Amino acid sequence: MISDLAARQTSLDPQRSFIVQAPAGSGKTGLLVYRLLTLLATVEQPQQILAITFTRKATAEMRERLLHLMQQAQDGQSSDDAFEQQGIELAKKVLERDREKNWNLLKTPHQLQLLTIDSFCGRLTASMPWLSRLGDRSRTTDKADSHYASAVEALLSELLNDDSPIANELQTVLLELDFNYNKARDLFSSMLAKRDQWLRHLLRNNLLKQRHLN
Amino acid sequence: MLAIQTYTVMQNLLDSVGDTVISYAKQGDKDTGIASQASPLFQQQAFDLETLEQTKPLIESSCVVESFEDTQGPSWPDASKARGGSKIFENQSNCPFKAFVTHQLQFQKEEDAEFGLDHLDRGNVVHLLLDFVWAKLKKQSTLKQKSEQEIEVLINQVIDELLSNKELDFQADKIALLSYEKPRLVALLKEWLTIEARRPEPFSVIEREEQRMGEIAGIRFKYIIDRVDNTDDGRTVVIDYKTGNVKSSDWISDPIKSTQMPLYSVALSTLRQQPVSGIAYGSVRKGESKFIELSEQGIFRKASTRTAKEEALWNEKSAQWPQVFDKLATDFLAGNAEVKPLDDQTCNYCDLNSVCRVSQLKEQQVTQLEVASND
Numbered sequence: 001m002i003s004d005l006a007a008r009q010t011s012l013d014p015q016r017s018f019i020v021q022a023p024a025g026s027g028k029t030g031l032l033v034y035r036l037l038t039l040l041a042t043v044e045q046p047q048q049i050l051a052i053t054f055t056r057k058a059t060a061e062m063r064e065r066l067l068h069l070m071q072q073a074q075d076g077q078s079s080d081d082a083f084e085q086q087g088i089e090l091a092k093k094v095l096e097r098d099r100e101k102n103w104n105l106l107k108t109p110h111q112l113q114l115l116t117i118d119s120f121c122g123r124l125t126a127s128m129p130w131l132s133r134l135g136d137r138s139r140t141t142d143k144a145d146s147h148y149a150s151a152v153e154a155l156l157s158e159l160l161n162d163d164s165p166i167a168n169e170l171q172t173v174l175l176e177l178d179f180n181y182n183k184a185r186d187l188f189s190s191m192l193a194k195r196d197q198w199l200r201h202l203l204r205n206n207l208l209k210q211r212h213l214n
Numbered sequence: 215m216l217a218i219q220t221y222t223v224m225q226n227l228l229d230s231v232g233d234t235v236i237s238y239a240k241q242g243d244k245d246t247g248i249a250s251q252a253s254p255l256f257q258q259q260a261f262d263l264e265t266l267e268q269t270k271p272l273i274e275s276s277c278v279v280e281s282f283e284d285t286q287g288p289s290w291p292d293a294s295k296a297r298g299g300s301k302i303f304e305n306q307s308n309c310p311f312k313a314f315v316t317h318q319l320q321f322q323k324e325e326d327a328e329f330g331l332d333h334l335d336r337g338n339v340v341h342l343l344l345d346f347v348w349a350k351l352k353k354q355s356t357l358k359q360k361s362e363q364e365i366e367v368l369i370n371q372v373i374d375e376l377l378s379n380k381e382l383d384f385q386a387d388k389i390a391l392l393s394y395e396k397p398r399l400v401a402l403l404k405e406w407l408t409i410e411a412r413r414p415e416p417f418s419v420i421e422r423e424e425q426r427m428g429e430i431a432g433i434r435f436k437y438i439i440d441r442v443d444n445t446d447d448g449r450t451v452v453i454d455y456k457t458g459n460v461k462s463s464d465w466i467s468d469p470i471k472s473t474q475m476p477l478y479s480v481a482l483s484t485l486r487q488q489p490v491s492g493i494a495y496g497s498v499r500k501g502e503s504k505f506i507e508l509s510e511q512g513i514f515r516k517a518s519t520r521t522a523k524e525e526a527l528w529n530e531k532s533a534q535w536p537q538v539f540d541k542l543a544t545d546f547l548a549g550n551a552e553v554k555p556l557d558d559q560t561c562n563y564c565d566l567n568s569v570c571r572v573s574q575l576k577e578q579q580v581t582q583l584e585v586a587s588n589d
Contacts, residue, residue, distance in 0.1 A: 156330060174394070175395075181331060
């Protein structure tokens with residue numbers, strides 16, 4: 001018997017919002033899958049539900065578990081484990097809805113909006129190409145070096161811009177680096193890769209805001 | 215809905231044939247570690263599942279591979295037509311294949327233009343500034359007579375001269391950027407001139423940037439020595455300014471890793487019919503400027519037991535150099551194109567690895583060694 005079963009059941013109520021904090025392996029993803037199933041049994045279209053994760057692995061896991069439960073329900077299987085049986089029951093209701101609305105979820109599972117936060121943002125920008133100034137669908141990359149390099153080249157070219165508000169500061173920094181442009185490139189690129197660590201300090205000091213006002 | 219249509223189309227296709235072969239890659243997504251599944255479009259099909267463990271193309275296991283060793287290129291019919299200048303010797307010494315591909319096949323790497331001054335530009339700037347400085351000073355004694363202030367005036371003068379001079383083949387953008395570097399250059403030149411003033415044996419600069427033609431075993435090459443000094447004792451030394459990382463051990467290694475200075479010394483001795491007394495890099499680098507030299511003692515540093523040993527090494531090595539360069543020239547002209555890098559570092563700074571396939575060669579050697587040790 002799971003000691004926090006009551007809490008788990010409560011959190012499936014689709015009318016209310018919950019924050020679930022628990023250690024790894026305690027069943028957060030499972031709970032989320034059940035909640036998805038609960039919701040699926042009530043909507044007009046699967047696309048009305050959006051589930052966001054941080055990693056592609058989590059997305060793939062959730063998709064697999066959800067489809068597995070639906071398949072079990074489809075095949076008429078049952079489980080001795082009460083919690084798992086609950087999942088199969090929830091999936092049965094989804095299958096009823098599926099037939100009623102003609103979704104064919106098991107055959108076309110990509111109707112489920114189970115996305116990483118990156119691909120969700122990508123879809124948003126792709127749906128607003130004019131506003132986002134992005135023609136193609138954007139994708140995240142693990143190899144950002146070339147993008148850092150072009151950002152650094154743009155920064156360095158400020159040295160030759162007479163109206164640049166940062167040209168003087170840039171000269172000071174480069175003098176410190178012995179005007180070694182390769183060294184500067186390496187340094188700035190490595191800083192860009194770690195911008196999550198220092199950018200907020202700049203924001204805190206309002207430096208970026210000042211620049212935008214100029 | 216489109217998805218349903220896809221399903222219907224696929225179902226129609228499947229219904230219209232007897233036997234169906236469907237394949238998909240079993241290997242899972244590297245990021246998620248979850249093995250891929252057949253598309254849900256096929257999940258209702260009855261499969262005779264069969265997993266093929268296939269890592270190599272089938273064709274590779276069905277034919278015999280012959281190996282062929284090719285280390286010889288065509289020889290040069292006319293030595294005087296060999297192009298590439300003094301670089302021929304350096305490449306031949308570091309890896310015969312590199313010399314063959316660079317000078318016979320004329321392979322060249324395309325450099326991407328980047329913002330700002332690159333290491334070549336930086337070298338050229340220091341070069342020209344010191345050329346201007348010694349055009350004015352001419353001798354160590356003139357330098358030593360000047361006060362610190364006077365030296366600073368002189369340095370500022372040559373920098374301004376350089377910025378307005380056409381000798382520096384820079385575009386306007388680079389000149390503008392270079393003008394920001396003035397504080398760096400003043401400090402660097404001051405540091406360097408302190409090193410020059412400290413040399414124990416007084417000297418005069420007798421030659422700057424003299425352009426000459428040399429010849430070794432029929433190969434003709436152009437060379438420009440940055441500077442030749444005569445000491446008051448009548449000893450001649452060859453100097454080249456470097457802003458990058460250099461070391462004297464690269465002259466002593468066998469084969470010679472850095473042939474430029476040994477070649478200058480051979481060429482100049484031949485020209486003057488008398489031996490030179492030493493070679494030196496003027497290593498001009500912020501905070502670590504110094505002469506990196508191999509020479510008779512007492513020229514760059516005060517005589518001691520240590521410099522006596524180095525003098526012996528200089529005498530030994532410089533006596534071998536004429537034969538060493540003769541051999542390099544002969545090998546090159548004969549078309550020797552063996553992939554034989556001097557050391558691992560040679561390959562780190564070489565961009566021909568896709569042509570010479572040195573990594574495959576090394577793998578083979580390791581396998582052969584393993585086979586040998588197993589026997």
